[in-house]
Amino acid sequence: MRIAIIGYGGVGRAFLRLLLEKKDELLNEGIVPNVKYVIASKGGVYNPNGIDIEEFINYSKTNKDIMKFSKGNTQQITFNNIIENKDVDVVIEMTPTNKKTGEPGMTHIVKSLENGFHVITANKGPILLAYRKLREIASKNKVQLGIGCTTGGALPTINGGxxxxxxxxxxxxxxxxxxxxxxxxxxxxxxxxxxxxxxxxxxxxxxxxxxxxxxxxxxxxxxxxxxxxxxxxxxxxxxxxxxxxxxxxxxxxxxxxxxxxxxxxxxxxxxxxxxxxxxxxxxxxxxxxxxxxxxxxxxxxxxxxxxxxxxxxxxxxGASGVTPAAASILRDLINIKRGYKFII
Amino acid sequence: MRIAIIGYGGVGRAFLRLLLEKKDELLNEGIVPNVKYVIASKGGVYNPNGIDIEEFINYSKTNKDIMKFSKGNTQQITFNNIIENKDVDVVIEMTPTNKKTGEPGMTHIVKSLENGFHVITANKGPILLAYRKLREIASKNKVQLGIGCTTGGALPTINGGxxxxxxxxxxxxxxxxxxxxxxxxxxxxxxxxxxxxxxxxxxxxxxxxxxxxxxxxxxxxxxxxxxxxxxxxxxxxxxxxxxxxxxxxxxxxxxxxxxxxxxxxxxxxxxxxxxxxxxxxxxxxxxxxxxxxxxxxxxxxxxxxxxxxxxxxxxxxGASGVTPAAASILRDLINIKRGYKFII
Structure with a gap:
């Protein structure tokens, strides 16, 4: 599964760690995570063959500017390159929430859905402002929009309903x-x-x-x-x-x-x-x-x-913290892989 | 969606009523229920074009022997005819529980899965005795086995886990x-x-x-x-x-x-x-x-x-009663229609 990560704060880091820790469980689900992009606010890195997650986590522990991570084939990149390259299956949107405009998350989500990528987001802003519109775009493009993390993190409020x-x-x-x-x-x-x-x-x-x-x-x-x-x-x-x-x-x-x-x-x-x-x-x-x-x-x-x-x-x-929040994103990812249509 | 109902007690009746009451909601899910078989302990009825549910419910309110229901093209039938005809998508198994042998539910479930029908069951016996075996048969035949009703009815214990x-x-x-x-x-x-x-x-x-x-x-x-x-x-x-x-x-x-x-x-x-x-x-x-x-x-x-x-x-x-139990079967049916793979 080819993944782009947009927003690299505490939850983003915890999510990458989970991909490593849950490697065997994910394999049982038929998921081999291939993280091609990690993009923070000023830009990020891209590796067409997949970023070495372990190396990247270690690098980003001591280096604030992830754009300088240069292991293997890794290149500097911005969000638009994902849309140009069209080489991911799912975009994980975790930029900070803006409740007035929803940006930059709104643009990331809309463009990702329009280009046929599933989106899983922890960002309340766009969902708060435009859930119905986003659902329609997802439905039209036959992709899924996972929003479990936006209303209680690990507490499965959306799944429950x-x-x-x-x-x-x-x-x-x-x-x-x-x-x-x-x-x-x-x-x-x-x-x-x-x-x-x-x-x-x-x-x-x-x-x-x-x-x-x-x-x-x-x-x-x-x-x-x-x-x-x-x-x-x-x-x-x-x-x-x-x-x-x-x-x-x-x-x-x-x-x-x-x-x-x-x-x-x-x-x-x-x-x-x-x-x-x-x-x-x-x-x-x-x-x-x-x-x-x-x-x-x-x-x-x-x-x-x-x-x-x-x-x-x-x-x-719904324990609080970055790991449960990241685990709720992973839950949406697995349920989408299992074929669940949150959006018909 | 072509449906066979095996076992026609309180939950079976409530399930048929729900198919009528929830007609519009089901249509939104892309489900048009077409109940071809209703089979009770002594046998049942079959209509290749679908049984008229409303007529059937009314009939069975005052007539104990459902085999005598003869509206339209309806014929008398037993379980094996479903296997011969192979004209359903899902079998709803609601016969009484036998905790020693699992029968007759065990045979119904095994044969249905082997013939490529999804199964949703309210019957604890077969699940208690042979879940792993049944899961393997379902997996091999690329069909789903919904068991939400067996452990708490409306309480979503299986979904939750x-x-x-x-x-x-x-x-x-x-x-x-x-x-x-x-x-x-x-x-x-x-x-x-x-x-x-x-x-x-x-x-x-x-x-x-x-x-x-x-x-x-x-x-x-x-x-x-x-x-x-x-x-x-x-x-x-x-x-x-x-x-x-x-x-x-x-x-x-x-x-x-x-x-x-x-x-x-x-x-x-x-x-x-x-x-x-x-x-x-x-x-x-x-x-x-x-x-x-x-x-x-x-x-x-x-x-x-x-x-x-x-x-x-x-x-x-998880309110008790036949309607919540039937609603939990309908829930499994909808979630299977939405593409969920309980069994991979």
């Missing part, structure tokens, strides 16, 4: 989809501290970013909910259609009161089909232990689908 | 897989009654059978655990390899004591990879609310997989 609910209509989606807020709420409960202190700890541990707005104000949850809703409920909603509330106003005393009654606060994203349309929200909810999302702790995420014929399905898991 | 964990190695399986014991344990906790009384109520409600041994002594859980282990962990274990304990010895006082500490007893089936082999057991375990299987209540089932690269995955759901 598309494959495990096949033949059933999803009537509502409910999810605890953001690890950072989950951690902060847990921290407030366990150590009886206020929000500001819990956030500081999350930042010290690298769990929350310096500017935590995206997570704590609910936007990360909203984005994931939006992608799930549009993909699984055949909608074309926008972020503006979601009522979004964050967690910054909750008091330790409220969490403590809830805890005394055996309940837990979680930031829940919800899309519910009503008679007059779809109601979408992100807000703090007090869950009791009988709710299957109650047990979703700091490390995990969870989502619950309610359907007409297959009942409820709750999926909990 | 095969598709959602693709590329990852499952290190342990842990499941609350039996609805009847779950109901009895709930009943003992909620109404503070002893086992015998809770069992009686379950029997009155039709949740437990007159001879409840299979459920309450843990064998149903053991069978499902065995299938999951052999399919998802590449094992060839037998029922004798599992240490099986039921729930009949638990006292209401023990459940009450656990409940006071916020814990719940569940009948848990477990397969854990250890350095010196695989440890398999079915026994009562006291779960605390942080365990994702804690929230699996009377109506639902749940399973948890621990993997190397994709973290933990817990799947909870």
């Amino acid at each position: 598309l494959i495990d609910m096949a033949g059933s209509t999803i009537q509502s989606i409910e999810g605890v989809l953001n690890g950072t807020t989950n951690f902060i709420l847990n921290e407030m409960e366990t150590n009886k501290v206020e929000y500001v202190e819990a956030l500081k700890k999350a930042q010290q541990l690298g769990i929350a970013e310096t500017d935590p707005t995206l997570d704590v104000e609910g936007w990360d949850t909203a984005i994931k909910l939006l992608i799930l809703t549009n993909v699984l409920m055949e909608e074309e909603k926008k972020l503006e259609d979601i009522e979004v509330e964050g967690i910054s106003k909750i008091k330790a005393s409220e969490i403590f009161e809830a805890s005394k009654k055996g309940k837990k606060y979680k930031l829940v994203g919800k899309a519910v089909r009503l008679e007059d349309g779809l109601d979408m929200s992100v807000r703090l909810e007090k869950l009791d232990p009988s709710n299957p999302l109650y047990g979703v702790d700091g490390k995990n995420k969870g989502v619950r689908y309610v359907s007409d014929t297959l009942g409820d399905l709750t999926i909990i898991g | 095969l598709i959602d964990m693709a590329g990852s190695t499952i290190q342990s399986i842990e499941g609350v897989l039996n609805g009847t014991t779950n109901f009895i344990l709930n009943e003992m906790e909620t109404n503070k009654v002893e086992y015998v009384e809770a069992l009686k109520k379950a029997q009155q409600l039709g949740i437990a059978e007159t001879d409840p041994t299979l459920d309450v002594e843990g064998w149903d859980t053991a069978i499902k655990l065995l299938i999951l282990t052999n399919v998802l962990m590449e094992e060839e274990k037998k029922l004798e390899d599992i240490e099986v304990e039921g729930i009949s010895k638990i006292k209401a006082s023990e459940i009450f004591e656990a409940s006071k500490k916020g814990k719940k007893y569940k009948l848990v089936g477990k397969a854990v990879r250890l350095e010196d082999g695989l440890d398999m057991s079915v026994r009562l375990e006291k779960l605390d609310p942080s365990n994702p299987l804690y929230g699996v209540d009377g109506k639902n089932k749940g399973v948890r997989y621990v993997s190397d690269t994709l973290g933990d995955l817990t799947i909870i759901g």
